[in-house]
Structures are given as C-alpha cells and as structure tokens.
Amino acid sequence: MPTAWDIGDLETWDDRVREQVEAFGLDCYPQEFEVCDHNQMLAYMAYSGMPSHYPHWSYGKSFEKLKTLYDHGVSGLPYEMVINSNPALAYLMRDNSLLLQILTIAHVYGHNDFFKNNFTFRSTRAEYTIGTFKAHAQRIRRYQEDPSIGLERVEAILDAAHALSLQCRRNLAVRKLSDEDARQAALEAARPPADPFHRIHRAQDLEEPDLRRTPQVPDDDLLLFIRDHNPYLAEWERDLLTIVHEEAQYFIPQIETKIMNEGWASYWHKRILDSLELGPDLQLEFIVRHNQVVRPHEGSINPYHVGLRVWEHIHRSAGEGAAGDAAIFAVRESDRDTAFLRRHLGEELVRELDLFEYQRKGNDYVITQVADADGWRQVRDTLIATVGMNSVPVIRVIDGDAGGKRTLALEHLHDGRDLHPEYAERTLSFVHQLWQREVQLETVIGGKPQLLVHSDRGFTVKAR
Amino acid sequence: MPPVDSVFRPFRPADAERSDRAAGDRARHRDKVRQAIRDNIADIIAEESIIGKDRDRIIKVPIRGIKEYRFIYGNSAPGAGQGNGQSQPGQVVGRQQGDAPGQPDRAGDKPGVDYYETDVRLDELIDLMFEDLELPDLERKRLREIPSDRTAKRKGYRQVGIRQRLDKRRTVRARVKRMMATRERDPAADERRFPFHDDDLTYKHLVTDVREESNAVVVCIMDTSGSMDTMKKYLARCFFFLLYQFIRSKYRNVEIVFIAHHTEGKEVTEEEFFHKGESGGTLISSGYQKALDIIAERYHPSLWNIYAFHCSDGDNFDTDNANALRCATELAEVCNLFGYGEIKPMGARAYESSMLNVFRRLDADNFQTVLIERKEDVWPSFKALLAKERLPEPATA
Numbered sequence: 001m002p003t004a005w006d007i008g009d010l011e012t013w014d015d016r017v018r019e020q021v022e023a024f025g026l027d028c029y030p031q032e033f034e035v036c037d038h039n040q041m042l043a044y045m046a047y048s049g050m051p052s053h054y055p056h057w058s059y060g061k062s063f064e065k066l067k068t069l070y071d072h073g074v075s076g077l078p079y080e081m082v083i084n085s086n087p088a089l090a091y092l093m094r095d096n097s098l099l100l101q102i103l104t105i106a107h108v109y110g111h112n113d114f115f116k117n118n119f120t121f122r123s124t125r126a127e128y129t130i131g132t133f134k135a136h137a138q139r140i141r142r143y144q145e146d147p148s149i150g151l152e153r154v155e156a157i158l159d160a161a162h163a164l165s166l167q168c169r170r171n172l173a174v175r176k177l178s179d180e181d182a183r184q185a186a187l188e189a190a191r192p193p194a195d196p197f198h199r200i201h202r203a204q205d206l207e208e209p210d211l212r213r214t215p216q217v218p219d220d221d222l223l224l225f226i227r228d229h230n231p232y233l234a235e236w237e238r239d240l241l242t243i244v245h246e247e248a249q250y251f252i253p254q255i256e257t258k259i260m261n262e263g264w265a266s267y268w269h270k271r272i273l274d275s276l277e278l279g280p281d282l283q284l285e286f287i288v289r290h291n292q293v294v295r296p297h298e299g300s301i302n303p304y305h306v307g308l309r310v311w312e313h314i315h316r317s318a319g320e321g322a323a324g325d326a327a328i329f330a331v332r333e334s335d336r337d338t339a340f341l342r343r344h345l346g347e348e349l350v351r352e353l354d355l356f357e358y359q360r361k362g363n364d365y366v367i368t369q370v371a372d373a374d375g376w377r378q379v380r381d382t383l384i385a386t387v388g389m390n391s392v393p394v395i396r397v398i399d400g401d402a403g404g405k406r407t408l409a410l411e412h413l414h415d416g417r418d419l420h421p422e423y424a425e426r427t428l429s430f431v432h433q434l435w436q437r438e439v440q441l442e443t444v445i446g447g448k449p450q451l452l453v454h455s456d457r458g459f460t461v462k463a464r
Numbered sequence: 465m466p467p468v469d470s471v472f473r474p475f476r477p478a479d480a481e482r483s484d485r486a487a488g489d490r491a492r493h494r495d496k497v498r499q500a501i502r503d504n505i506a507d508i509i510a511e512e513s514i515i516g517k518d519r520d521r522i523i524k525v526p527i528r529g530i531k532e533y534r535f536i537y538g539n540s541a542p543g544a545g546q547g548n549g550q551s552q553p554g555q556v557v558g559r560q561q562g563d564a565p566g567q568p569d570r571a572g573d574k575p576g577v578d579y580y581e582t583d584v585r586l587d588e589l590i591d592l593m594f595e596d597l598e599l600p601d602l603e604r605k606r607l608r609e610i611p612s613d614r615t616a617k618r619k620g621y622r623q624v625g626i627r628q629r630l631d632k633r634r635t636v637r638a639r640v641k642r643m644m645a646t647r648e649r650d651p652a653a654d655e656r657r658f659p660f661h662d663d664d665l666t667y668k669h670l671v672t673d674v675r676e677e678s679n680a681v682v683v684c685i686m687d688t689s690g691s692m693d694t695m696k697k698y699l700a701r702c703f704f705f706l707l708y709q710f711i712r713s714k715y716r717n718v719e720i721v722f723i724a725h726h727t728e729g730k731e732v733t734e735e736e737f738f739h740k741g742e743s744g745g746t747l748i749s750s751g752y753q754k755a756l757d758i759i760a761e762r763y764h765p766s767l768w769n770i771y772a773f774h775c776s777d778g779d780n781f782d783t784d785n786a787n788a789l790r791c792a793t794e795l796a797e798v799c800n801l802f803g804y805g806e807i808k809p810m811g812a813r814a815y816e817s818s819m820l821n822v823f824r825r826l827d828a829d830n831f832q833t834v835l836i837e838r839k840e841d842v843w844p845s846f847k848a849l850l851a852k853e854r855l856p857e858p859a860t861a
Contacts, residue, residue, distance in 0.1 A: 007474045018468050028468045034477040043486050058532055060489030087469075094475045109468070155492075163534050299545045299557045306546070325793055354547040358557055360539045365558040368542060370551045383544035393535045419539040426533035 005098040007035075013102045017109065020272045025325065026113040029126065030087035031170040033105070037094050041081070044067050046252065050133045054140035054243070056158050080104040084115040084254065085129035099278075099285040106272040110265030117333050118260070120253035123172040129250070136243045145238050157237050160430035161244035167222040170256070170389045182216030218396035218411065221245070225397045226408075226434045233434075241434070256336045256388040263307015264332055266294050270308075277434060296353070299365075301383065309353060310344050322343055337387045341380065350376040357382040385415075393419055395441065408435045412443035419443055428454045496530045497743065502592055506698040506839070509593060513734040514586060514707050515684075515701070515720060521586045593702065616670040625667025638664040678716040680769040680800075682708055683758070684749045687776035690741050696807045697738050700775040702842045703805055710850065711771055711777040721758055727753030747784045748776060748819065752791035759798055770799045778806045779817040785822045796828040803849050804833045 010033070021028060036044070046063035047053040082090040090108040092101055115121050125132075140158075144151045169176060177185065186209040195203065219225050227233065227241040254261070273286055294304045311328055318327030331340065350371040357369035357379045369375040369382070384390065394413040402409035408431065412419060424441070431439045431454070437454040442464060449464035501508070508525050545557060592803045621631060643658045684704045686692070692700075712718045720738040723729050729751040732740070755772055763770055772795055780788060806820055823833050834845035 007472050010472055014470055014472070018470065021468060030469040030471075032471045034473040037475065039484075043484075046486055055489050055492075057489055057492035057530075060491070060493035061488055061530060063486040063490055064493060087471075117746045153688060159532075162532060167535065181840070257768055260579065296546045296548075298548055301546060354549045354551050355543055356547050356557075357541045357542050363559055364556045365543075365556045367547075367551055367553050367557055370547075370553055379544060382542050386541075386543055391537070393537060395535055412535075417537045420536050420538040423533050423536050426531075427535050436763065 005101065009098060010092075010101055010105070013098075014105055016276055017102065017106050017272055020106075020275050021109045021113075021268075022247060023275075024268070024271065025329070026109060027117055028088070028109055028112040028267065029085075029116050031108065032087050032089050033092050033108075034089070035092050038070070041091060041093055042070065044081055049081050049089070049091070050139060051089070051130060052134040052137050054137040055144075056162070057155065058162065058261055080107050080111075082111040082115075083129065084111075084121060084124060084126055084250075086116075086126040088112040088115065088126075089130070091359070097285065099282045100289060102276075102278075103269055103273060103286060104288055106269040107265045109272070110268035111261060113268070114257070114261050114264050114332060118253070118257060118336075119173060119334055120256055120336050122248050129230050132246070132250075136247065139239060140243065143240070149236055154236075154240065156433070157240045158244065160433045161223060161241050163427050163430040164222045164434075165244050165248040166252075166389070166392045167220065167395050168245065168252070169220045172249065172252070176221075177217065179214065179216055183211050186211065193211075209347070214400045215397055218398050220394070220396050222395065222397060222410075222431070223434075225400065226431075229400045230435055233438055252389065253336075257340075258337075259301075259303040259307040259310070259337045259387060260305040260332070260335060260340050261307070263309075263311045266290075266304045266308040267311040267328075301355075308355065309349065310340065313346075313349055314344050336436070338384050338390065341384050341387065344427050345380050345383075347371075347373075347376045350380055355379050355383060379441065385417075398442075402440065406437045408437065408439040408441065410441040412441060414444040418445050421445065424452060425454075425459050428452055429459065493530065499590075500530060501525060502595070505589070505592055507694060508589065509698055509701055509705075513738070514590070515705050517586060522583050523586055523589060525589075532658040551828055566608070570762060590705075593705070598631070618668055619671045620669045621667045622667050623663070623665065625669065629668045629670065631666045631668050635660070635664050638666055679717045679719070680711050680771060681719045681721060681759075681763045682711055683721045683755050683772040684724065684737065685723045685725065685729075685755055685772065685774040685801075686750040687726070687746055687748070687751070687774075687779075688737070688740050688742055689726045689746045689777075691777055691779065692807075694807050695774075696777060699807050699809075699836050699839060699842060700805070701738060703775065703836065703841065703846065704773065705772055706842070706846045707771065710846075711769075715769060719763075721755075723751050723758070725751030725754065725756050731758060732822065746776070746780050747857060748774070748780045748790075749784050749791045752788065754852055756791065756794055756798070756841050765798045771801050773803045773805065775805045775807055776819065777808060778820065780819055780822075785819075788819070789822055789826060792823065792826055792831070793828065796826065796831040799830060801830050801832070801849070802828075803831070805836055805845065806833065807836050809837060836844045 002459045008014045014033075026064065044050075046059045047068055049113055080090060080092075088108070088111070090104075090111075092104055094348055096104070097445060115126065138164060140154065141246070143149045144154045190209045192204045192206060212230065215225065223241045223245040227238045227245075233241075270290060273290075278286060294302070294308050314331055315324035315328050331344070335343070353371075354366045355371055357375070357378075358365045359368045360366075368379045371379055394415075395410050397408065398411050399407075399409040401407070410431070423444070428439060428441055438453065440454075441452040443450055443452060445461075451462045451464045453460050453462060504525075508523075547557075551557075621634065639658070639660055642661065642664060646658075682704075683709075686700055708718065708720060722732050722734055722735075723748070724732045724737050724740060726742050727745050727747045727750060731754065751774065759765070759768075759770060792802070792804070804819065804823055806818060808818075820833055820835065823831075832849050834841075834848060836842055836845055
C-alpha cells in the first residue's frame with residue numbers, strides 16, 4: 001500500500017475528487033485542508049475542531065481522555081474532522097496513507113455540502129464561525145486576566161453555564177416571540193369573539209390574561225432567561241452566558257443531524273471513490289477502509305452505518321438514477337435525524353439492520369424489543385427518542401417570579417423517561433448559582449409528581 | 465476548473481511544537497483531580513493500610529472523575545442498538561461499565577462511568593492528609609527533627625581518633641612509660657627533652673549505645689463493633705498514624721501491635737484492625753486485658769517504651785465499666801503514655817453513652833482522654849495528648 005505522498009499528490013487527487021463533486025451536483029463552500037500530526041488532531045478534537053477556542057478545564061479532561069484511549073489503542077483517531085464554516089476547514093492526519101487522504105477528502109466534501117444546504121445549519125452563519133469563536137476566546141481570556149475577576153470566578157460561571165448549555169430552543173427555524181409579542185398574542189386570545197347578539201344579552205366577562213407573568217409562554221432558553229432576568233449578574237457574567245449559549249446554538253444542528261450527516265458523507269465518499277480510477281492497490285485499501293468506517297457496531301448505533309443504509313434505501317426507493325439523486329438531495333435539505341428516521345427507516349430496514357431496544361436490568365443491559373412485526377415500530381421510536389436533542393430532557397422556565405419571591409420555577413416535560421436524580425440535583429444547584437435565588441423544578445420520578453427545590457439552604461424534594 | 469476552491473496547508477513542525485494548546489486546561493483538570501483525591505481522602509485512608517508502611521509505596525486510588533453535570537435521563541430510559549442478526553428479547557447485550565451499549569468514546573457522558581484510578585504515592589497521600597488536618601508546616605518540621613533518644617557510650621581506647629576525644633591523662637602516662645623505658649636502656653640519653661610520639665596519643669573510643677530501652681511499641685486498641693463506620697475509622701487511623709509517626713521520630717525501632725476488640729480482644733493485622741466490623745456488644749476491658757497480656761509476654765516495661773491508645777465510640781456494657789477502669793489503671797502503670805480517644809462524629813454525642821465520664825475517675829499523670837468529633841479535632845487532640853507526655857517521665861521501670 002502506498003503511504004508516501006506529498007502536497008502535490010493531495011492537490012492532484014483533490015482536483016479529481018472535485019470534478020466528481022461537481023458532476024454529482026454537490027454544492028460546497030470553498031474548502032481548506034490543514035495537515036496535522038496526531039497531537040494536534042487530539043487537541044482539535046478536544047476543542048470541537050476550532051482553531052481558536054476559549055480555555056476551560058473540561059477540554060483538558062477531554063484531551064486527556066482522548067489521549068489515553070489513543071495511547072492504549074482503545075480507539076484510533078478519526079480520519080477526518082470538518083468544521084462548519086465558510087470556507088469549510090478540515091484536518092488531514094500527516095501519518096495517514098494516500099488512500100486515507102483521498103477518502104477523507106471525498107468524505108469532507110460530503111459534510112461540506114451538507115453544512116451548506118441542510119436547513120438546520122442556516123442559523124449558524126458559517127462565514128463568521130472562525131472569527132466568532134476567536135472573539136469569544138479573547139473575551140474570556142480577558143476576563144480571566146482581569147484582576148477584579150480572575151480565573152476561578154470565570155471558571156465557576158462557565159461550569160454552571162456548560163451544565164445548562166443544551167437547555168435551549170431546538171428548532172431555530174421557528175421564530176421566538178418576544179415577551180411583548182407574547183403579551184399581544186395573549187390579549188388577542190382573551191378578547192371575546194364578535195357577538196352578533198350583544199344587544200339582547202349581556203356581554204361575556206372579559207377574562208384578563210395575566211400580563212405581568214414572565215415569561216408569557218414557557219421559555220426553553222434557560223441561559224438567556226437567567227441572563228435577561230437576573231439583575232444581579234455582572235456584565236461579564238452576562239457575557240459568559242451569552243458566549244456559552246451562542247456556541248451551543250452553533251453546535252445544535254450538528255447534534256440534530258449526526259446520522260444524516262455522517263451517512264451523507266459516507267454515501268458520497270463511496271460514490272466518488274467508486275467513480276475514480278483508483279488502480280488495484282488503492283481500490284483494495286479503499287474497500288478495507290470503507291468497511292472499517294461503515295461497519296455496524298454491535299450493541300450500539302454507528303451513525304456512519306445506519307445513515308449510509310438509510311440514504312441508500314431512499315435512493316433505491318426513488319428509482320435509482322436521476323430520480324434517486326433528486327430524492328436524496330431533497331431530503332438532505334429538509335430533514336433532521338428525527339424526521340429522517342421516522343420517514344425513511346421502515347420495517348424492512350429495521351429488520352435488515354437488526355436494530356433492537358434495550359433496557360437496564362440491574363447491572364445488565366437486556367434486549368426488550370426486536371425488529372419483528374410487533375416490535376419494529378417501538379424500536380424505531382426508541383432510536384428516534386435517543387438521537388439528537390431528543391437525548392436531552394426538555395426543561396422550561398414557567399415562572400421567573402413564582403410566589404412573588406423571585407423563585408425561578410422550571411418544569412420538566414416528562415415523556416416517560418425520568419431524570420437522573422444525582423445529575424438533576426447537581427444541575428439544579430448550578431441553576432441556583434446563576435439565578436441566585438430559590439429555584440424549583442417540577443418533574444416526575446417513579447410515576448410520582450415531584451418538586452425539586454434548591455434554595456440557599458440546599459436541596460430538597462417535595463411531593464407535588 | 466471546478467467551482468469549488470480548495471487550499472492545502474502543509475504540515476509545519478514549528479506549529480506542532482508550539483501547539484500544546486491544551487496544556488493549561490490539562491493542568492487545571494489535574495488540579496481538580498487532586499482536589500477530588502483530597503475530598504475523598506477520608507475514604508481512601510480509611511480503606512488503605514498506611515500505618516507502619518513504606519512511604520514509597522504506590523497506592524491505587526479510585527476517585528470519582530470530575531463529572532460534568534447536566535440534565536440527563538436516568539438509567540431507566542431505554543436505548544437502541546444494533547445486533548448481529550440474531551437478537552432475541554431477553555438477551556443480555558452489555559453490562560453497566562465496560563462494554564455497555566453506547567459508543568465507547570461517549571462512555572464518560574453516561575452516569576456512573578466517570579471513574580478514574582490514579583496511582584498515588586503513599587507519601588503524597590500522607591502529605592495530603594497532613595494538609596487535611598491543617599498541620600502547620602512549622603510544627604511538622606519540628607516533629608521530624610526531634611533528635612532520637614540515642615546516647616553514646618565509652619568503649620575502650622584507640623590510637624586514632626578526633627582531637628576532642630584525646631585522653632590527655634592516658635597520653636601523658638604513655639609518654640612517661642615510654643620515657644622511663646628508654647632511660648632504662650640508655651641512661652645517657654638527653655634528660656631535658658622527650659617529645660610526645662604519635663604512639664602516645666590515646667583517644668577515647670565511643671560507640672553509639674543501642675540500648676534496648678530506646679525501642680518503643682505502639683499498642684493500638686480499637687473497638688471494632690459494628691458502629692465503627694468509615695468516618696470513625698478515618699479519624700482513628702489519622703490518630704494512630706500521627707502517634708506512630710511521632711513515636712518513630714523519637715525511637716529507633718518502633719513496633720506496632722493492633723488489638724481489636726468487641727466482647728473479646730485479639731491481636732490482628734492492620735487490615736483486620738480497620739476493616740473488620742463486628743456487631744454485638746462491647747467489652748472494653750477485653751481489649752485492655754489483651755494489651756496487658758501482650759505487654760507482659762513480649763514488651764517488658766523495663767526494656768520497652770510503651771504507648772497505648774484506645775479508640776472507641778464509647779458504647780460499653782455498663783457492667784464492664786468497673787473492670788475497664790481497673791484494667792486502664794494497670795495499663796497506665798506500665799505505659800509511658802496511655803490515651804483514650806472517644807470518636808463521636810458530630811451530633812452523635814447526645815444520644816450515645818460515653819466512657820469519658822467513667823475514665824474521669826482514673827487519676828494518673830500519663831493517662832489522657834480526648835474527644836474527637838471531626839477531623840479538625842485530630843491534630844489538637846494529638847497535641848494535647850503529647851503535652852501531657854512532656855510532664856515528668858513516668859516511672860517505667
């Protein structure tokens with residue numbers, strides 16, 4: 001297997017790959033590739049691929065863990081790491097073989113096309129990504145170095161903000177109502193309908209909506225709500241919440257489309273490399289490497305594998321050729337993982353992939369549903385319930401001034417899955433830290449409605 | 465020309481060398497791990513044998529990883545996985561920890577898996593423990609520098625030695641002897657001048673005295689009834705450990721005896737001493753009697769400095785109190801120091817019985833009681849105990 005290559009080789013192969021990218025009708029941002037060694041790769045991975053990122057101990061933890069796994073051979077390094085920006089930025093490992101570089105390049109264009117065209121990424125403003133992350137890093141470093149603030153206090157706020165970073169709106173395509181708009185809407189709704197008989201009977205009593213309530217409608221954005229409604233936060237604290245929130249918003253589309261996106265890139269690297277004249281040596285290595293990437297992981301879900309199979313299925317069902325291409329291009333634009341799986345992961349495919357549902361019994365994980373005529377639907381729904389943001393419980397602010405004591409009232413939209421009690425308790429203490437007053441969370445534990453309260457005196461659980 | 469532009473940036477070693485961007489964050493993370501060890505030190509020390517162990521020993525410490533808390537679903541939530549084509553309901557597909565379903569690289573996100581095992585040198589752990597007890601550094605140094613109880617004993621004379629040990633009297637006598645012998649042989653020799661010769665110089669020879677009496681034994685007696693929990697064990701271990709370290713700094717050879725008792729006293733290993741919990745009643749006298757027996761048999765008070773210390777939560781059978789008091793009095797007679805430490809973590813004092821009242825009737829200079837309610841008490845109690853020890857030496861022989 002040829003492993004020696006230079007930048008010239010990469011450029012030559014990149015030209016050939018791009019010809020295919022164009023021929024297949026993929027629509028990409030300009031692409032930059034950076035060749036790095038494995039230590040740099042580990043660091044990019046720990047910092048979500050960003051060339052510049054603010055410091056926090058959790059990234060050090062992440063780095064140590066990746067490095068340990070890598071050093072002990074438990075896990076290899078990914079062949080590719082692409083970030084959603086315009087131009088798109090990707091890293092190639094110096095020690096990889098030429099074939100792996102070609103495969104990676106093709107795979108990267110798949111992601112690039114997906115970032116540019118999938119609707120969930122429209123809110124991410126890819127042309128500002130690198131600059132935005134860099135500006136965030138500079139601001140946070142400045143706070144750390146400010147003698148009146150310091151590392152410890154910055155870190156304490158970041159710890160709390162990270163805990164809540166995914167407690168935010170999931171569908172960014174839907175406009176969020178401002179409190180003023182929400183009040184207007186409530187007024188409209190309360191106004192009695194036009195009454196043609198108003199002369200002969202008394203007008204209905206006008207039921208006044210409570211317009212002083214904040215938020216008017218339950219608010220998913222915990223960090224923003226706290227930022228905007230806790231007047232005791234310092235300006236720098238507000239700024240940290242803003243930064244953490246903005247970065248989470250940037251990553252949510254990637255969380256929401258993991259299976260689609262990895263499947264899409266795998267689908268295209270396969271088609272592109274199949275269309276290139278690789279020559280026997282490279283071809284053989286390609287088959288081996290491709291199978292390593294898209295093989296099923298027994299006991300868990302490999303998004304590369306499941307995604308690829310669903311895309312292939314969509315292409316096949318639409319009738320191959322141009323019709324198939326049109327079908328997959330339409331889906332890549334308009335779906336996210338939940339819709340993608342619900343619409344296109346049918347009984348046949350669930351069966352073929354031998355998907356199952358498992359549950360914990362004692363210390364074991366035991367299969368509870370398999371892909372048969374009765375169970376496949378539940379297996380699919382369980383998968384959908386654990387992909388993307390569906391794996392994050394929905395917690396909303398329902399009142400910022402509960403009981404007139406500025407208690408922050410939250411509710412957990414219980415969907416049959418209980419919160420992890422230890423994690424709920426500790427996370428609630430982070431909410432309390434940021435809100436600086438009592439916070440309470442309505443949830444259901446073991447079928448019983450419970451109210452988790454965190455006040456200055458600590459944590460308590462009350463029956464609701 | 466294809467519509468998409470691309471740029472390749474080659475690898476530059478200079479970047480790679482400069483690019484340890486995670487260094488600061490890794491250091492912060494390690495600080496946090498160290499803090500986690502500190503926070504768990506009660507558990508670690510209560511579980512590990514450290515008294516009388518080599519300080520270079522490496523201990524494996526399981527510590528909780530630094531968890532990043534978020535709202536997540538609990539263990540009851542179902543998940544989805546992929547099989548090999550033969551999945552059957554009821555089949556076990558994984559275990560909690562290890563190869564549980566879920567991508568391996570995300571294991572840390574799952575609750576209960578955030579554990580690390582860290583190698584820590586006993587030395588470091590002890591340092592942490594001293595920090596934990598808020599031992600002022602100054603005091604620690606003083607403890608370590610206390611000269612041991614060694615003395616020098618004269619043993620004969622040598623022809624070589626250092627100036628200070630020159631025995632002038634013997635040197636002069638040697639010269640006189642030599643002079644007289646010389647004159648006998650040769651009476652014509654010069655009468656006036658007869659200088660010292662190197663052979664005349666006689667030095668006192670000193671050897672370090674390895675007296676048997678400079679040995680010490682620490683007798684650790686502990687109540688191992690079921691109520692001794694992790695916190696109590698930790699406090700007891702801290703106390704015995706300090707005692708051992710201190711005694712060791714004063715004597716060349718320190719032996720340790722562990723006696724565990726509930727209704728019956730027996731000699732045990734350190735392991736059993738701290739780990740064996742037995743339920744049932746407590747007869748404190750049984751432990752003391754065992755200590756007296758062992759002292760009589762192996763550590764005669766004329767040859768050994770004996771330090772005995774008893775830790776208990778003070779819950780003794782009332783009928784045994786008189787007996788316990790008698791045995792304690794006997795122990796105080798044979799020991800340099802005999803101490804009783806009552807370990808009652810905060811709040812337990814109100815509703816449990818106590819031996820402190822009983823021992824109030826024991827009047828001996830070298831008997832001391834302390835009450836330890838929390839780890840902050842260990843060090844002051846230890847100091848109080850030794851303050852007593854600095855009073856006139858009790859008659860040990």
